[in-house]
Amino acid sequence: MPAPPVRLADVETPAAVVDLDRLERNITTAARYATGHGLQLRPHVKTHKSTAVARRQLEAGAVGLTCATPRELDVMATVCDDLFWAHPPVGAAKIARAMALPPHVRLTVAVDDLSQVAALASAAVAANRRVGVLVEFDVGMRRVGVPAVPALVTMAQAVAAASSLAFDGITCYPGHIRQPVGEQASALAVLQQRLLAASDALSAAGLPPRVVSAGSTPTMWRTHEVPAITEMRPGTSVYHDRTTASIGVCTWDDIAMTVLATVISTSIPGQVVLDAGTKALGREPMRGTDGEGWAVLQDRPHLVVERMSEEHGIIVLGDDPWRPSVGEVVRLVPNHVCVAMHNFDRVVGVRGDRVESMWDVEARGRAGLVP
Ligand SMILES: Cc1ncc(COP(=O)(O)O)c(C=O)c1O
Numbered sequence: 001m002p003a004p005p006v007r008l009a010d011v012e013t014p015a016a017v018v019d020l021d022r023l024e025r026n027i028t029t030a031a032r033y034a035t036g037h038g039l040q041l042r043p044h045v046k047t048h049k050s051t052a053v054a055r056r057q058l059e060a061g062a063v064g065l066t067c068a069t070p071r072e073l074d075v076m077a078t079v080c081d082d083l084f085w086a087h088p089p090v091g092a093a094k095i096a097r098a099m100a101l102p103p104h105v106r107l108t109v110a111v112d113d114l115s116q117v118a119a120l121a122s123a124a125v126a127a128n129r130r131v132g133v134l135v136e137f138d139v140g141m142r143r144v145g146v147p148a149v150p151a152l153v154t155m156a157q158a159v160a161a162a163s164s165l166a167f168d169g170i171t172c173y174p175g176h177i178r179q180p181v182g183e184q185a186s187a188l189a190v191l192q193q194r195l196l197a198a199s200d201a202l203s204a205a206g207l208p209p210r211v212v213s214a215g216s217t218p219t220m221w222r223t224h225e226v227p228a229i230t231e232m233r234p235g236t237s238v239y240h241d242r243t244t245a246s247i248g249v250c251t252w253d254d255i256a257m258t259v260l261a262t263v264i265s266t267s268i269p270g271q272v273v274l275d276a277g278t279k280a281l282g283r284e285p286m287r288g289t290d291g292e293g294w295a296v297l298q299d300r301p302h303l304v305v306e307r308m309s310e311e312h313g314i315i316v317l318g319d320d321p322w323r324p325s326v327g328e329v330v331r332l333v334p335n336h337v338c339v340a341m342h343n344f345d346r347v348v349g350v351r352g353d354r355v356e357s358m359w360d361v362e363a364r365g366r367a368g369l370v371p
Pocket residue numbers: 044066086172173215216217218233234235236237
């Protein structure tokens with residue numbers, strides 16, 4: 001690997017840049033919060049997809065990692081022996097890949113359908129491994145998860161009846177709670193009631209949940225207000241972004257990831273064109289919050305990338321006096337960091353303007369593997 005360039009200005013753009021001081025602070029504050037409230041922390045790796053960052057999270061006290069894709073499982077098994085696959089295990093090729101994880105890796109899987117329980121149970125028998133299962137509960141997002149408590153109990157019983165599976169508890173993702181942090185109280189109270197009802201019904205059926213896994217970045221600092229939760233799984237909080245700052249989960253100065261971009265044209269009056277378009281920033285709207293466009297300048301957040309092509313991002317200046325020259329380098333805060341990061345093979349780690357390290361985004365992409 002070539003020696004890293006020393007200055008950020010030397011890096012080819014567009015590039016994913018991570019401020020190491022902020023990354024370290026974000027990892028530490030999440031770990032301190034979890035410890036301080038007696039919660040287990042199992043960060044979702046979909047945001048960083050890098051073993052270099054996962055290692056730091058584990059060193060800070062994470063009990064394990066959460067993954068969405070088989071590729072994330074494969075990659076994270078090289079640094080962690082306790083993985084939660086929080087995505088419906090559907091498709092023989094995917095399940096086979098999960099079963100082929102090294103035997104020392106403790107694998108737990110989320111399910112919301114009896115067909116998944118059956119497929120997982122027989123694949124686990126064939127692989128000679130015992131797989132932990134959390135039954136997924138829909139707590140209001142209406143994406144995946146069993147919506148009714150009786151069906152949740154039935155599924156837990158099916159899991160408990162399979163000798164190759166262990167019923168460990170329930171999981172949910174409260175992705176519908178995206179309002180500003182100060183306005184979440186009533187939604188969190190409803191979440192607590194839902195989880196308590198599910199836990200009580202499971203206990204009455206002789207299957208008390210050992211684990212109640214939940215937690216998102218928007219709700220992370222208020223997780224302790226839902227005492228039914230035993231484990232939290234924030235992902236975005238490792239880097240943060242324009243969306244999480246806009247709802248007050250973090251300050252602007254906590255945002256660790258930016259996209260380094262170069263001004264490539266100013267020839268149309270009143271606008272600035274950057275070399276970061278959809279293939280660097282993604283095209284993610286500001287979910288549930290006010291805010292236009294797809295990204296903003298880190299040091300001029302009122303200036304918004306309003307239009308994009310694949311390799312062009314366009315800022316309309318309006319009345320703003322900023323008139324950069326072609327070649328000037330800027331840093332952009334994307335709306336949604338997880339999708340932006342997935343566009344990059346590598347991350348440039350900086351302290352101030354000095355490049356200190358680089359690491360690969362090993363779990364990005366999709367291999368289309370044939371069994
Ligand atoms: C199942 C699951 N758990 C945890 C997370 C992490 O949540 P956040 O992105 O809010 O940090 C996600 C995010 O999509 C998720 O889908």
